[in-house]
Amino acid sequence: xxxxxxxxxxxxxxxxxxxxxxxxxxxxxxxxxxxxxxxxxxxxxxxxxxxxxxxxxxxxxxxxxxxxxxxxxxxxxxxxxxxxxxxxxxxxxxxxxxxxxxxxxxxxxxxxxxxxxxxxxxxxxxxxxxxxxxxxxxxxxxxxxxxxxxxxxxxxxxxxxxxxxxxxxxxxxxxxxxxxxxxxxxxxxxxxxxxxxxxxxxxxxxxxxxxxxxxxxxxxxxxxxxxxxxxxxxxxxxxxxxxxxxxxxxxxxxxxxxxxxxxxxxxxxxxxxxxxxxxxxxxxxxxxxxxxxxxxxxxxxxxxxxxxxxxxxxxxxxxxxxxxxxxxxxxxxxxxxxxxxxxxxxxxxxxxxxxxxxxxxxxxxxxxxxxxxxxxxxxxxxxxxxxxxxxxxxxxxxxxxxxxxxxxxxxxxxxxxxxxxxxxxxxxxxxxxxxxxxxxxxxxxxxxxxxxxxxxxxxxxxxxxxxxxxxxxxxxxxxxxxxxxxxxxxxxxxxxxxxxxxxxxxxxxxxxxxxxxxxxxxxxxxxxxxxxxxxxxxxxxxxxxxxxxxxxxxxxxxxxxxxxxxxxxxxxxxxxxxxxxxxxxxxxxxxxxxxxxxxxxxxxxxxxxxxxxxxxxxxxxxxxxxxxxxxxxxxxxxxxxxxxxxxxxxxxxxx
Numbered sequence: 001x002x003x004x005x006x007x008x009x010x011x012x013x014x015x016x017x018x019x020x021x022x023x024x025x026x027x028x029x030x031x032x033x034x035x036x037x038x039x040x041x042x043x044x045x046x047x048x049x050x051x052x053x054x055x056x057x058x059x060x061x062x063x064x065x066x067x068x069x070x071x072x073x074x075x076x077x078x079x080x081x082x083x084x085x086x087x088x089x090x091x092x093x094x095x096x097x098x099x100x101x102x103x104x105x106x107x108x109x110x111x112x113x114x115x116x117x118x119x120x121x122x123x124x125x126x127x128x129x130x131x132x133x134x135x136x137x138x139x140x141x142x143x144x145x146x147x148x149x150x151x152x153x154x155x156x157x158x159x160x161x162x163x164x165x166x167x168x169x170x171x172x173x174x175x176x177x178x179x180x181x182x183x184x185x186x187x188x189x190x191x192x193x194x195x196x197x198x199x200x201x202x203x204x205x206x207x208x209x210x211x212x213x214x215x216x217x218x219x220x221x222x223x224x225x226x227x228x229x230x231x232x233x234x235x236x237x238x239x240x241x242x243x244x245x246x247x248x249x250x251x252x253x254x255x256x257x258x259x260x261x262x263x264x265x266x267x268x269x270x271x272x273x274x275x276x277x278x279x280x281x282x283x284x285x286x287x288x289x290x291x292x293x294x295x296x297x298x299x300x301x302x303x304x305x306x307x308x309x310x311x312x313x314x315x316x317x318x319x320x321x322x323x324x325x326x327x328x329x330x331x332x333x334x335x336x337x338x339x340x341x342x343x344x345x346x347x348x349x350x351x352x353x354x355x356x357x358x359x360x361x362x363x364x365x366x367x368x369x370x371x372x373x374x375x376x377x378x379x380x381x382x383x384x385x386x387x388x389x390x391x392x393x394x395x396x397x398x399x400x401x402x403x404x405x406x407x408x409x410x411x412x413x414x415x416x417x418x419x420x421x422x423x424x425x426x427x428x429x430x431x432x433x434x435x436x437x438x439x440x441x442x443x444x445x446x447x448x449x450x451x452x453x454x455x456x457x458x459x460x461x462x463x464x465x466x467x468x469x470x471x472x473x474x475x476x477x478x479x480x481x482x483x484x485x486x487x488x489x490x491x492x493x494x495x496x497x498x499x500x501x502x503x504x505x506x507x508x509x510x511x512x513x514x515x516x517x518x519x520x521x522x523x524x525x526x527x528x529x530x531x532x533x534x535x536x537x538x539x540x541x542x543x544x545x546x547x548x549x550x551x552x553x554x555x556x557x558x559x560x561x562x563x564x565x566x567x568x569x570x571x572x573x574x575x576x577x578x579x580x581x582x583x584x585x586x587x588x589x590x591x592x593x594x595x596x597x598x599x600x601x602x603x604x605x606x607x608x609x610x611x612x613x614x615x616x617x618x619x620x621x622x623x624x625x626x627x628x629x630x631x632x633x634x635x636x637x638x639x640x641x642x643x644x645x646x647x648x649x650x651x652x653x654x655x
Contacts, residue, residue, distance in 0.1 A: 001041070001042055001043070001044055001053060002035075002039055002040070002041060002124070002125045002126050003039070003040045003041075003042050003055060003058055003125065004038050004039065004040075004055065004120075004121050004124035004125060004142075005018045005021065005038050005039070005040055006038050006120075006121075006124070007055045007121050007124075007142075007143070008021070008040075008055055008058050008059045008062055009059075009062075010059075010071075011055060011056055011059035011060075011063075011070065011071050011072070011073055012059035012060070012062040012063040012066065012068050012069075012070055012071070013068060013069070013071070014062075014063075014066045014067070014068035014069075016066045016068075018034055018040070019034065020066065021040070021062055021065075021066070022034050022040065024062070024065035024066060025042065025058075025061065025062070025065070027065075027348070027349075028061070028064075028065050028345050028346055028348070029052075029058075029061045029065070029345070030042050030043055030044055030045065030048075030052070030061075031043040037124070038120075038124045039124050039125075042058060046246055047331070047332040048332055049145070049243060049246035049247070049248065050145070050246070050247065050248045050249045050252060050329050050330070050331045050332075051145070051249075051327070051329035051330050051331075051332075052145075053145045053243060053246070054141075054142065054143060054144050054145030055142060055143050055144075056072065056073055056074070056143055056144050056145070057145060057329075059071075060314075060315070060316070063314070064311065064314050064315070064346055065346070070314070073143055073144065073259060074144060074255045074258055074259050074262075076262075078258050078261055078262055078272075079265075080272055080273060080274050081108075081271035081272055081273070082271065082272070082273045082274075083274070084273060084274075085104075085105060085273050085274055085275070085276050086104075086105025086273045087105070088103075088105060088153070088156065088159045088160070088216065089158070089159035089160070089276075090103050090159060090160050090161075090162075090276045090278055091159065091160070091161045091162070091163075092162040092278045093161060093162060093163040093164075094162060094163055094164055094186060095280055095281075096223065097162075097164075097186045097198075097222060097223045097226050098162045098186065098198070098220060098221070098222055098223070099221045099222075099223070099250045099279075099281065099283075100220060100221040100250040100253050100277070100278065100279045101160075101162055101218070101220045101221075101253075101277075101278045101279075102218070102219045102220065102253050102254065102257045102275045102276065102277050102278075102279075103160055103216055103217065103218055103219075103275060103276050104216070104217045104219075104257060104261060104272060104273060104274070104275035104276070105153065105214070105215075105216060105272075105273040106153075106214065106215040106216075106217060106261070106264060106270045106271065106272050106273070107153075107213065107214045107215075107270075107271050107273075108213070108269060108270060108271035109133065109212060109213050109214065109215055109264070109268050109269075109270055110132075110268055110269050111131050111132065111133060111208070111209070111210050111211075111212055111268070112131065112132055112268075113129070113131065113132065114129050114131070114132045114135040114136075114267060115132075115267060118132075118135055118136075118139055118267065119135070121139060121142065121143075122135060122138055122139060122142070125142050127142075131208070131210070132267045132268045133150055133208050133212070133215065133264070133268055134150065134208060135267075136260055136263045136264055136267060136268070137149065137150055137217075137260065139263065140256050140259050140260045140263065141239065141240070141243070141256070143259065144252070144255050144256055144259050145243065145248070145252060145256075146219060146243075146248070146252045146253060146255060146256025146257075147199070147239065147240035147243055147244065147256075148217060148218060148219050148256055148257070148260055149188075149196055149202050149217075149218045149240075150208050150215050150216070150217055150218070151195060151196075151202070151206040151208075151215065151216040151217075151218065152206050152207065152208050152209065152212045152214070152215065153214035153215055153216045154212070154213070154214055155205060155206040155207075156190045156195065156206055156216055157190045157191045157192050158190055158191030158192075159190065159191070160188055160189075160190065160195075160216065160218070161188070161189045161190065161191075162186070162187075162188055162189075162198065162220075163186075163187065163189060164183045164184070164185065164186055164187070165181035165182060165183060165184075165185045165186075165187045165194060166181075166183065167182055167183060169181045169187075169193070169194055171187070171193075171194045171195075171196075171197060171203045171205075172203060172204045172205070173197070173201045173202065173203055173204060173236075174201065174202050174203065174204050174207050175201075176204070177236075179197070179234050179236070181194065181197075184226075184229070184230070184233070185197065185198075185230050185233075185234075186198040186199070186222065186226060186227075186230065188218065190206075193205065196218075197230065197234070197236070198220070198222055198227070198230075199220070199222040199227040199230075199240055199241060199244040200227065200230060200231055200234075200236055200238055200240060200241045200244075201236060201238055201240070201241075215264075215270075217257065217260055217261070217264075217275070219253045219254070219256045219257035219260065219275075220253055221248060221249070221250035221252070221253050222244050224244060224245050224246060224247040224248075227241055227244040227245050228241075228245040231245065247331060248331075249283060249328055249329045249331050250279070250282075250283045251283055251328040251329060252329060254277070257275050261275075283328055285325045285326060285328060286325070286326040286333070286334070287320075287323045287324065287325055287326070288323065288324045288326060288333070288334075288335060288336055288338075288339055289322060289323060289324075289336065290319065290322055290323060290324045290339075291322075291336060292305055292308065294336055294340075295308070295336065295339065295340045295343060298336070298337055298340040299340050299343065299344045299352070300352060300353065300355070301344075301347075301351055301352060301353065303343060303347075308343055311342070311343060311346055311347075312324065312339070312342065312343070315327065315330075315342060316329070316330065324339060368549060369469065369545070369546065369549055372495070372545060372548065372549050372552060373454050373469070373545065375494070375495065376452075376454060376471055376491065376545070377454070379490070379491055379494055380452045380473070380487075380491075383487060383490070384450055385450045385451060385452045385473065385487075386450065386451050386452070387451070387452055387453065387454075388434065388435070388438050388451045388452070388453050389453065389455070390431070390433070390434025390435070390437070390438070390453060390455065391424070391428075391434065392427055392428055392455070392456065392458075393416070393419075393424035393425075393426070393427065393428070394423075394424070394426060394427075394428045394433045395422055395423045395424070395425060395426070396413055396415070396422075396425050396426050398428075398433045399413040399426055399428070399429050399430075400413070400429065401430070401432065401509070401510055401511045402429065402430035402432050402509070402511060402529070402542065403505060403507070403509050403511075403519065403526075403529040404507070412459065412460040412461075413426040413427070413429060413459075413460065414426055414427040414429075414458045414459065414460045414465050415460075427457075427458040427465075428457055428458065429457050429458060429459055430457055430470070430472075430542060431453050431455055431457065431470055431472030431542055432472065432474075432511060432540055432542065434453060434455075434472075435451060435452075435453060435472050435473075435474035435540060436474065436533070436535075436536070436540070438451045438474065439451070439474050439475075439476045439533075439536055439538050440536060442476075443476050443536070447477075448475075448476065448477035448478075449474075449475065449476040449477070449538075450474075450475050450477065451473075451474050451475075452471065452472060452473040452474070453471075453472045454469065454470070454471050454472075454545065455469070455470060455472070456468065456469055456470070457470050468544060468545075468546055469544075469545040469546050470542055470543065470544055470545060471528075471541075471542065471543045471545050471548075472540070472541065472542045473487065473488075473540070473541040473542075474538060474539070474540045474541075475538055475539050475540075476536060476537060476538035477538075480532065480537065480538050480539035481516050481530070481531065481532045481539040483539075484530060484539045484540075484541050485502065485530065487541075488500075488502075488520070488530060488541055495548070495552050496552060497522065497548075497551055497552060498598075499522055499523055499551075500520060500521070500522055501520075501521050501522075501582050501583075501585070501586040502518040502519070502520060502521075502530065502580070502582035503518060503519060503521055503580065503582060503583055503586065504517070504518060504519075504580060504583070505517040505518060505519050505529060505531070506519060506526070509529070509531075510534070511531075511533065511534065511540070512529075512531035512532055512533060512534060512540070513531065513532045513533070513534055515578075516531050516532035516539075517529070517530075517531035517532070518530045518531055518580075518582070520541075520543060522551050525547075527543055527544050527547040527548060527551070528541065528542050528543035528544060529541070529542055562624060562626075563626075564624065564625055564626070564627075564628060564629045564630070565624075565629060565630075566597065566622050566623060566624040566630075567622075567623045567624070567630050567632070567634075567635040568620060568621070568622055568623075569620075569621050569623070569635055569639055570602065570618055570619070570620050570621070571618070571619045571621060571639070571642070571643070571654070572603075572616065572617070572618045572619075572654070572655040573616070573617055573618075573619070573646065573650075573652040573653065573654060573655065574610065574611075574614055574615075574616050574652065574653040574655055575614070575615060575616075575617065575650055575651075575652045575653075576613055576614065576615075576651065577606075577613045577614065577615055578613075579615075579650055579652075581601055581604075581617055584617075584619070584646065584650060584652075585599045585600075585601065585619065587645070587646070587649065587650075588619070588621070588642055588646070591641070591642060591645060593638050593641060593642075594625075595623045595624065595625055595630065595634065595635075595638050596621060596622070596623060596638065596642075597622045597623065597624045598621075598622040599619055599620070599621050599622075600619065600620045601617060601618075601619060601620075602618050602619065602620045603616075603617065603618035604616075604617050604618075605617075616655065621639070621642070623635050623638055
């Protein structure tokens with residue numbers, strides 16, 4: 001933001017140079033740069049726009065830094081030429097969006113060029129001179145920080161109305177642009193039509209020209225969020241909209257109005273009336289307990305009360321006994337910590353003693369969740385998968401589609417209070433949305449796509465929001481679901497998990513094909529799902545990593561080496577195409593026998609010669625006893641039990 005050094009020094013006189021001020025501001029207030037001539041570039045922080053985005057605000061800081069006296073440009077009495085408020089009315093229909101609205105009637109105006117000092121101040125800050133009335137409006141914004149607007153009173157019909165635009169209304173601004181309006185846009189209107197887009201730009205219909213003799217001066221306080229949203233929506237960014245978007249104090253409106261009327265009397269021979277002030281809910285002064293011991297504890301150095309009171313008084317605070325009244329323009333000050341910061345930044349941060357932080361150090365421990373995530377990344381990148389990072393914000397229509405073991409039956413979508421758009425209105429409850437998008441976008445350029453993501457999903461549970469870590473894998477390649485099942489088996493085995501099974505999904509899921517949708521279980525507990533996608537030739541897997549970690553921890557136990565040898569038998573079956581191999585294996589492992597140690601798939605064959613709708617599989621069964629060496633007779637007896645049970649349950653033919 002550009003500032004005139006000469007104007008700052010007018011309000012904070014003293015024997016200092018521009019370089020002295022730049023150095024002082026950098027040490028005690030804001031980043032400042034000398035950009036040549038009379039101009040400074042000062043980076044006013046967003047929370048200080050109300051009091052410091054003006055020459056008067058910077059001058060107050062400069063007076064304290066340089067040890068001078070601050071001269072408030074708004075000090076002094078304003079004399080009115082008339083006692084009445086003029087022949088017009090103000091009607092604020094939307095008090096929520098307009099906390100305060102001041103309007104003053106001015107007549108006897110003489111439009112002409114501005115005096116040299118006024119033109120110089122505007123040009124130093126990057127504004128061009130237009131005429132004395134418009135220049136005063138711009139100058140007051142630079143001097144005290146309050147945007148203003150002047151209407152030609154003869155072009156206003158029936159007074160001023162602060163309202164929302166009507167559907168279908170439009171406005172031509174003073175620079176010739178035309179904007180279509182809707183009810184979300186706050187406008188200043190007369191009885192006929194909108195005259196200005198509130199807090200952003202005036203309209204051409206009520207523009208001040210060389211023929212103007214009477215004015216209506218506006219100084220108002222608008223709701224910052226609405227000004228920002230309207231500015232973005234219309235693509236119209238002005239000095240006024242930038243300032244109003246930073247939540248200016250409503251008290252600034254009165255300062256701006258008073259200063260504007262003072263200057264119009266000076267440079268345009270104006271005859272001014274007292275302003276109308278619509279201010280239904282006045283801003284109250286905040287009070288903070290003036291606890292010097294607490295301030296010293298926060299800062300870490302002793303503070304003299306007299307010096308602190310002198311500094312705070314110079315900043316505009318009022319000391320009333322044990323309380324500090326905060327200046328109305330300082331909307332950034334809320335508690336004793338803010339007061340402590342004000343004291344130390346002017347005292348000098350170099351006064352603080354260097355001290356090591358006082359923290360408790362504990363023994364370094366491994367974070368098991370981090371370790372498991374690193375293992376998953378290493379394993380998946382090792383087999384050719386690429387990690388992706390997708391947005392956590394999705395549209396509400398994309399929620400609730402993943403199976404319940406990921407999105408939780410009791411959970412609801414977590415909605416944002418103020419979303420940027422409908423496409424980013426809720427927090428994701430699954431990783432599928434991003435992975436599905438990854439497949440579609442990359443499939444245009446690559447024949448095969450293999451991606452994974454480890455991220456967080458969210459659900460609303462009563463009054464709290466749960467956040468869980470999930471692994472998602474997606475693939476678009478030939479035999480996608482078979483490859484993904486192989487990858488899943490590899491992951492579980494490498495993590496030391498041997499009791500994982502894939503069983504048909506317990507309920508319908510619109511995300512996947514019904515005939516190729518499985519849920520991943522450990523000891524009967526569902527921890528994820530796997531299946532073929534409906535809308536693309538690919539497959540997807542999601543697993544609850546935290547549930548996975550619990551099972552991994554459970555598998556980390558010592559098991560002595562077997563004392564007795566095992567007997568291995570192969571079993572070939574002819575089964576229906578619809579039969580699930582994982583279900584058959586899970587059934588055999590849970591069979592009524594203590595001798596089955598392991599069951600694995602070793603061969604899978606499909607051919608028309610086998611018959612319509614048939615497939616052949618070969619399972620390898622490992623028998624072992626803990627207390628003796630098994631005989632062939634023992635193995636034959638157990639195999640007979642398994643054959644009989646499988647024939648009955650799965651209508652299988654033993655080959």
